[in-house]
Amino acid sequence: MSEVIKLRKGLNIKLKGSAEKALDKLPVPATVALKPTDFTGLTPKLSVKVDAEVKAGEALFYDKYHPEILFTAPLGGKVVSINRGERRKILEVVISTDEKIGSAEFKKADPTGLSAEVVKEQILKSGLWPFIKKRPYGIIANPEEKPKAIYISTFDSAPLAPDYSFVLDGQMDTFQTGINALAQLTEGKVNLGVSNGSAFSSVKNVEVNAFEGPHPAGNVGIQIANTSPLNKGEVVWTINVQDVLFIGRLFETGKVDFTKTVALTGSEVKTPKYYQTTLGAPVATLVEGKLIDADYNQRIISGNVLTGSKVSAKGFLGYYDAHMSVIPEGDEYEFLGWADPGFNKFSATKAYFGKLFPKKEYTMNANIHGGERAFVLSNQYEKLVPMDIFPVFLLKAILVNDIDKMENLGIYEVIEEDFALCEYACTSKIEVQKILREGINTMIKELG
């Protein structure tokens, strides 16, 4: 292993409610759902109708522009509803599960002995392809592209994030099989970003890079930027840790198995810990009876508090998420909030006395604590992005729609999660992630 890459920029936000290392297995949920809205920029085309029976691993919908990319049912059952939103946009495809229907059969084989084409086809057919994303842009990978490498971050540094060493305990062989399959897909290497001394350091057939530092050190984008930064015209693929397991299981058993472990965390959770459930599980199975009783509103987030999406208690877990956070909504007025000395307020700045207690954990709500302003302060963002990039100048280039500048200032290297801390810390309350995604969308539209 090469030496540890030390990142200095960034910030660890100390929230209350991190998960204790205990795992509970939840029963098979009565319904599961896939949400096309989880996939940025996807135009879904349905392949099933309401009342159709589907096996696990059979397609529910596909990508209009890449019909080979299938999105398959996490569990066997019957399609009970297809929920649509404005302009008939598909929001959810809901399946009522039935264990008797079972799973579609795929080829069981050691991926190291298979050709790249066979591996790719099997992943596409089983509906595991959407787990592979590409940089630039952070969208589902194009199967026709040749990535220069595949990057996987084996640790998550976001607030309250799950510990993947714990989650994958006992499943490292399956993980290795998944890695072997992925290794067939690139002419370059599979790169594993590990935190110092983790169990992942011993994975074979990969290039291991160790990182140390505050969040966002665990973001795969940061790890790419600090090992082999992405230039114009280059493509790399990324995939989440648990999603590698899905690929591993597919080749080991010839069946899809979307069982995943989700960390339920946050100050509103009675006993934050890990739960084993499945892809597309309903939020209710995870949170029901597990939140503290409160006379105020609570916000349930699929994902972490920086990049996750707000879900209702009747909603479903996000496709890529292995984490749920529950925090107070905070939709209340605060008297003279700006003048509070702030012993109970965590801040990236040194403007509150909370700074004097570095070990303290905080309850934070979803209030934005102020009004939106123009960019006033400088160097706030720069301190939080451990990449060779000028975030504010990039965002301004996006705001004026200057494609050349966006390209020159590094839009290929970043996606929302890499700038999420900037949005958190912004004095001017600017919607950084939204602006960045608009810029990425412009790039996709203009340059393809």
Added chain:
Amino acid sequence: MKFIKNFFERTEPLVQKGGKYHWLQSVHDGFFTFLYTPKTTSKTGTHIHDYIDLKRTMSIVVLSVVPALLFGMYNVGVQHFKAIGELAATGFFEIFLFGLIKVLPIVIVSYGVGLGIEFVFAQIRGHEIQEGFLVSGILIPLIMPVNTPLWMIAVATAFAVVIGKEVFGGTGMNIWNPALVARAFLFFAYPAQMSGESVWVALKDTDKVVDSFSGATPMADAAVGQLNYSVADAFFGFIPGSIGETSTLAILIGAVLLIVTGIGSWKIMISTIAGGAVMGLILNAFSGSAGLSPEVATYFSMPFWHHLILGGFMFGAIFMATDPVSASRTERGKWIYGFLIGILAIIFRVINPAFPEGMMLAILLMNTFAPLIDHYVVESHVKKRIKRAKVSA
């Protein structure tokens, strides 16, 4: 406290569009958000947000100028009683009270006029009231001579808010420091009233000035080759000058607060001071040159650290140059920006005696060039990125 919230919530419909008092919406909203942090929660992006907001940031800056303000009030009294020869016979409280009475109206006029215009602009534009003027409103009085007529303060403040800020789009959009725009406006529009020996000390026509008292600022003295004040007086601030800028000590207390909270850029402060010191040393080196008149030669040979404690240099370096909106935005740019301010301030002040207070002009000039500095810093970053792409291709 609940009744205040209830009052604002109850009156909200009246000031909404179509309401009876809709023209008061910005005022209503301004006071409401001042008293109560809004209940807005995040819709997109991150779910949690830092507690810091612009109100907090600006109030810390205001807090940091309080030592300079309080000392300024005291010094106004000191200079007055010194001029009429009664300093030794007057008590601390009386001295301070005199200054308070002199300075407070200036502060009130500055805030009143400035905020009034801000409210009107916010209403016209449909903006929230923004906090930028909280700081400008206190900085403007502090850089004025105490004898500036109140109407002039009002005109200058109006000019600063309208031309210095609102025409560019409001808080965060201006290219020059609004407070300095106010000062420069008065300096050029009313030169007779804004310089000379009578404006720096608060005196009435009926006051009898003692013989030895000149009333000139140390800067004006220095320009004619004299230094009439001790270093200690200059450092602690017992000298004539604009209200808030005389005491280096009080300013440094503010600087500590700005640096500790991270609100003010220490890079700009250090580089400005370094620039001033370097230019002072350069002048020292040339003080023996042939062809300099004796007064100029004396000014040239003034030790460099005297430059730092006299006039508006420190006040400018700590509170004006560091204005995040009009300063350089890149970290490397900040070093260049500050350093050039320091150099230019000393050049203006020594080599062009028409502008004894060079700091103000130096900062305004560098405000103008700050975007250019940033442009080149960003360009060099882009060049590096392009080179990286070629190496790896």
